[in-house]
Amino acid sequence: MTLTRDFKDTVVARVAHDPEFAKALLDEAATLFLSGEPDTARLILRDLVNATVGFEQLAELTRKPSKSLHRMLSPKGNPSMDNLAAIFDAVRVWLKVGFDVRVVEVA
Template identity: 75%
Template sequence: MLTRDFKETVKDRAARDPAFAKALLDEAATLFLNGEPHTARLVLRDLVNASVGFEALAVETNRPSKSLHRMLSEKGNPSMDNLADIFGALRKRLRVEIQAHAVAAE
């Protein structure tokens, strides 16, 4: 039986399916806004790997690739400015807009 690493499966699907990539971006934004930055960083990392790549993201955000890797690691702690630039570069690459909507908690 063949098995495949989950991260590779996500990366491949995001690379070939624009709607899936856009859903990952939306999920990362939602996770950040709902107080789950750890998971949001990991989703963003997978999306960067599947779409723009860290080297191109470094050029687009004017930040070192190594720093971006650290920011989106399990123990990363990116500033709001860095997050805004990362989301901006991904939005541009995926050609999407992000709109936040408040929903009352139950």
């Protein structure tokens, strides 16, 4: 019998032991959103929220109901730009990081 570990549990454990991993997940979620891959970005952001701030605390920080935040970051979620910005800002503040945006020209 093969023992497996749930992916979400793996993310929580890795974030607990490696704060840089949490920052990398936030960076990846932002990059995916800006690159036109919102479905994957929402799922990464959801796992990051679960592993760090949690949805109840996120609700307080964003002044949005926890249940609404869960829906926004679900596979079929469709958060507005205002809500998405509030979520990113709350997680960014929680992780104590800033965003450094650079424009890269694509040939």
